[in-house]
Amino acid sequence: MKTRTKSLVQEAHQVERAVQLIKMGARIQLLSSTTQLPYERLVRIYKEVMGKSPSKGQLPFSTDWFLSWQENAHSSLFLNVHEYLNKTAAMEEVDTFIKAYRLYLEHVQLLEVDPVLSVTRAWRLVQFVDNGMLTMTACSDCGGHFVTYPHEIAKHYVCGLCNPPARAGHGGGNALRREKKALAVAAMA
Amino acid sequence: MKLEQLLAEVQEANLSNLLLAQSLIRADREQALYRLGISEETANLLTSMTPTQVVRAARTNTLLFQFRPDEAVFTLLTGSRQEASNDTVSRMHAAILQAGRHQEAA
Numbered sequence: 333m334k335t336r337t338k339s340l341v342q343e344a345h346q347v348e349r350a351v352q353l354i355k356m357g358a359r360i361q362l363l364s365s366t367t368q369l370p371y372e373r374l375v376r377i378y379k380e381v382m383g384k385s386p387s388k389g390q391l392p393f394s395t396d397w398f399l400s401w402q403e404n405a406h407s408s409l410f411l412n413v414h415e416y417l418n419k420t421a422a423m424e425e426v427d428t429f430i431k432a433y434r435l436y437l438e439h440v441q442l443l444e445v446d447p448v449l450s451v452t453r454a455w456r457l458v459q460f461v462d463n464g465m466l467t468m469t470a471c472s473d474c475g476g477h478f479v480t481y482p483h484e485i486a487k488h489y490v491c492g493l494c495n496p497p498a499r500a501g502h503g504g505g506n507a508l509r510r511e512k513k514a515l516a517v518a519a520m521a
Numbered sequence: 522m523k524l525e526q527l528l529a530e531v532q533e534a535n536l537s538n539l540l541l542a543q544s545l546i547r548a549d550r551e552q553a554l555y556r557l558g559i560s561e562e563t564a565n566l567l568t569s570m571t572p573t574q575v576v577r578a579a580r581t582n583t584l585l586f587q588f589r590p591d592e593a594v595f596t597l598l599t600g601s602r603q604e605a606s607n608d609t610v611s612r613m614h615a616a617i618l619q620a621g622r623h624q625e626a627a
Contacts, residue, residue: 405614409620416555416620417554420560422561434552439616474618475593476593477621494614
């Protein structure tokens with residue numbers, strides 16, 4: 333049996349964070365990777381806050397999702413805010429994340445659109461960027477930073493907002509990307 | 522508008538901006554850094570000001586807070602780009618650009 337040597341204050345912070353995240357729509361996987369609270373504890377807190385049991389099952393997130401036109405815009409907005417906070421304020425990672433996501437929700441509310449990026453996906457995005465599976469590239473047209481695959485050639489990269497694909501908003505960006513990629517690969521053969 | 526009136530409005534704007542900045546920082550420090558586009562050091566300076574100092578600082582003929590958006594952001598905010606057929610899209614685009622401008626604050 334584990335001896336609890338954690339301070340009560342620290343534990344209270346952890347519980348507070350879990351509650352905040354749950355209220356923003358976090359699923360258990362997100363809670364377990366951002367707090368040190370044991371699984372059973374998290375489930376109990378979840379039930380208390382949401383009034384129901386957490387949904388089970390793994391969340392299969394791929395990097396592709398973040399590159400589709402609309403998803404890319406939302407993801408890029410969130411990530412820019414996150415990076416801003418990272419660079420200007422000294423906070424623990426999870427607090428930076430929570431504040432950044434809150435600011436993203438504010439933006440989205442003022443834009444009067446639905447938050448396409450859920451809190452759990454936002455966390456996956458941060459993880460993907462941390463382990464180098466995704467990065468940000470500056471658009472050669474507007475100069476804004478957008479979420480891209482790594483090794484994107486900055487000179488040629490144009491963001492989806494400066495150059496919207498034909499079927500923008502219907503996953504067109506992703507299909508167009510794959511087509512372009514396939515053509516590029518074929519040309520090199 | 523007469524010059525005196527304009528100068529009075531400059532001072533009023535300074536006063537309300539300084540007070541707003543202080544309120545924002547006290548409400549949520551880190552988010553305030555984002556909203557104001559300032560560094561931790563500047564935030565410390567602002568919150569260390571007493572009401573007397575705030576009034577004194579506001580009494581000048583220049584604006585203490587500057588216009589932040591650069592040309593790129595401004596164009597998107599006013600919706601003057603051709604691609605901006607959609608108001609929401611260009612406002613989101615502006616938000617993305619503005620959020621990425623953290624060089625000044627760091």
